[in-house]
Structure formats: structure tokens, C-alpha cells
Amino acid sequence: MNAMLRESTSTGTAPLAAHGLMHSYEGSSVLRGVDLALEPGSVLGLIGRNGAGKSTLIRAMLGLLQPLSGSALVFGEPALKLGDDAKSRLAYVPQQPEALAWLTAQQMLEYVGRFYPRWDADFAGRTLERWKIQPNKLLGKLSPGERQRVDLIRALASQPELLVLDEPAAALDPVARRELLREVALRAGESGTTVLFSTHIVSDLERVASEIAFLHEGRLLLRCGVDETKERYARLWLPASKSAAAPAQSLSRRRHDDGSLSLVVERDAHGRWPEAADLPGARIDALGLEDLFVEIAE
Amino acid sequence: MDASLLTIQPNAPEPIYRQIVEQLRRLIASGQLVTGDLLPSVRDVAGFHAINPMTVSRAYGLAENEGLLERLRGKGMAVAATQRAAHTQVQRLALLEPQLLELARHARELELPPDPVLRRLSKLLEE
Structure with a gap:
């Protein structure tokens, strides 16, 4: 951290x-x-x-x-x-x-x-x-x-x-x-x-x-x-079948009841999201500060 | 141009300076702002919307770098001379791409076939 x-x-x-x-x-x-x-x-x-x-x-x-x-x-x-x-x-x-x-x-x-x-x-x-x-x-x-x-x-x-x-x-x-x-x-x-x-x-x-x-x-x-902050962080959602591929580094990590995973992730030095974001079914959602705050303060 | 022409959504995921640049791009592309139109001062925009003047400066600076705006000595920012009064249709459509992608994504998530979505969209566009 x-x-x-x-x-x-x-x-x-x-x-x-x-x-x-x-x-x-x-x-x-x-x-x-x-x-x-x-x-x-x-x-x-x-x-x-x-x-x-x-x-x-x-x-x-x-x-x-x-x-x-x-x-x-x-x-x-x-x-x-x-x-x-x-x-x-x-x-x-x-x-x-x-x-x-x-x-x-x-x-x-x-x-x-x-x-x-x-x-x-x-x-x-x-x-x-x-x-x-x-x-x-x-x-x-x-x-x-x-x-x-x-x-x-x-x-x-x-x-x-x-x-x-x-x-x-x-x-x-x-x-x-x-x-x-x-x-x-x-x-x-x-x-x-x-x-x-x-x-x-x-x-x-x-x-x-x-x-x-x-x-x-x-x-x-x-x-x-x-x-x-708004440009650098986002929420990565991975379906249950891909959750094993979750990046090790994340600000927060929440597993949902269906096995899917929500993580707050950060762009790397080249502005790229973690590789898992490109997996089929994965999704990156931009976060407002309030969402970001709620995600990491939980 | 008046500061009230801009809409600021502080809690959107998109930073405020990007919201401003995006709106300027659209206002210029649609011909609502034309070459030589003066922009409100940084202070006016910041004061009207109660936002940090540095954010407005950053937006204006970025728009200047992109060639949307130019700095006129003693007068402030104006819509740049190189901007055509209205962009081609292809260019204007390109500005809508992020919203279209978003819409397509939502439609897929809802498992809606294209036809009813397109019909509804056509309806909305004709209004």
C-alpha cells in the first residue's frame, strides 16, 4: 500500500x-x-x-x-x-x-x-x-x-x-x-x-x-x-470461471455469491489495465470517487 | 459563449477537465461555437460551477493543444481559426462512439436483439 x-x-x-x-x-x-x-x-x-x-x-x-x-x-x-x-x-x-x-x-x-x-x-x-x-x-x-x-x-x-x-x-x-x-x-x-x-x-x-x-x-x-484518481483506478469484474486469473495486486477484492469477483485495479506505468481485463466476460467499469471510496473502505 | 453553456457532473467517473474538453469539442463540431467565439474566462467558469480554477485552466490548455482553442492576446481563449464551422458527418459520428459502445454493451447485457433497440433509437432520434 x-x-x-x-x-x-x-x-x-x-x-x-x-x-x-x-x-x-x-x-x-x-x-x-x-x-x-x-x-x-x-x-x-x-x-x-x-x-x-x-x-x-x-x-x-x-x-x-x-x-x-x-x-x-x-x-x-x-x-x-x-x-x-x-x-x-x-x-x-x-x-x-x-x-x-x-x-x-x-x-x-x-x-x-x-x-x-x-x-x-x-x-x-x-x-x-x-x-x-x-x-x-x-x-x-x-x-x-x-x-x-x-x-x-x-x-x-x-x-x-x-x-x-x-x-x-x-x-x-x-x-x-x-x-x-x-x-x-x-x-x-x-x-x-x-x-x-x-x-x-x-x-x-x-x-x-x-x-x-x-x-x-x-x-x-x-x-x-x-x-x-478517476483515470487511474477502475473496478474489474471477473466471472466465476475466470476468477482464478485475478491479478494478485488490487486495492480491494470482493467475492460475490455466484463466485464472480470485483476488484479495484490500477493502470500500470503504460496506462494499461491488468491482463485479466482482456479475458472473455471480464469487464472494466470506471469509478466515481464515491464508488471507489465505498469499494476500498469496506 | 457563457459559462452556463457547460454542464458539469462532479460525481461522474469522467474527470471534470475532460467533461469540459468533450463539451467544447461537441459545441464546435456542431457549429454552436464558431471560429473567433470567445470563451468565458477561467474565473467565470470556475465561479459559475463552483469548481477549481486549475481544473478549468487544465481543460482550456488541453483544448488549446488539440487545436480547438487559441489564446488571443489580451482577450483570453477563442475558438481556433483552423476549426471548420461544422465537421463532416463522419467526424461528428466519431464523437458519439463512446456512448454508442456503452449502449451496445447495455443492450447485450439485457440480451436484447438489435431490432427493437434500433427501432426505439430511431423513434428517439426523430423526436
């Missing part, structure tokens, strides 16, 4: 990088050695089932929790000892924001805006209205979804160089979600913002992500460009 993990980004220039992160809660392992580095201007979609360790990985990468072992760097600085400058260039939206509950949305945005040199007050005001947040309601009285929307506005208005979003889609209706994706896409493409976001809504990720990382049971199963 390790051959599939790319190590092209040197951790020296990466806005965000993790090396060998391990963590566990109450004796059960959540992260089992994760290496991950983001290139400047890239949009990395982190995908995984509930409980795969996505939030823990994000928190460890940002220095919000101390991992059992391994290290994380933000803008080249140790994540656990971030300076104020690095903090002002970074914005993180947790799944359940809790800070500053005693302020109204408007007060909070005015207050935190002072700490960010590139604060866009216009954007904050405008988006508050568009995303239907009552500006004078206490944050503590907002629903969890509204609370996360306010926090998304805070993160975007600060015009960060590094934007980290933990399951941002859950709080937004389809229209607002599309707006968020548009912001993320354009900022990455035009301002060079580096983005890490976790989600289980794969189609969001397919729109804006340049790369995906599959986190499964505390390990990265796959790290690849979105386009390359």
Missing part, C-alpha cells in the same frame, strides 16, 4: 505537514502513523467514514491536541508552539465551534477582526446577511448549524493563507454550500490559499479539491490528484 502514497511535497515548503502522527483515545488507536503534506495553493479533501479519525488528524496537524507520537508543522513551525504571526495566517473551523458564546455574531466578528491584518469586514457583513444569521443574537443561542456558519464567515473574512475546515458542509443548505465551495475554489485558484477540508459528501470534494486523501481506520489508504 505504501507505494501509492505520494511523498512529493517537501515538508519544508508545505503550509501544513504531518509526520508519523499516532494517537489514541482510551487505549483504542485513532491515528496509526499518518504522513501528510499540503502543497501551497492546493485544495486537499480529506475523506473517511465517521470515526475514521478525520477530526483527530486535523486537530493534531494544527497543534490543538498533542499526539502520542509524530510531529506536525504549520508554515514550517512546530504546530504545538505556533507564534502569533502563524496563527493570524491560519483559519480553522471546527465541526462544533464553541468559543465566545457570550457575544453576538456581529460582536464576535468585530472583535476577532481586529486580530487579523487582512480582515474583510465587507465580506463578513454581506455573508452574514446572505447566510441568514441574525447579527444580534448571542452565539450561544444559535443552532449548531448557524454557529458553524458564523465561524465559516469568520474564517473566510480573515483571508487566511491556510484554511482548514472540518466537515463544513453539514451546517449549510445546498445554496450556501455551493457559495462556500465557490469561495474555496476561487481563493485557492487566485489567491493561492491552501485548503484542507474534511467531508463525507464526496461530490463537494470532486468540485473543488485538487487532491484527495482517504483516511481509513487511522491510516491514509490513498493520496492522489482527483483527476488522476
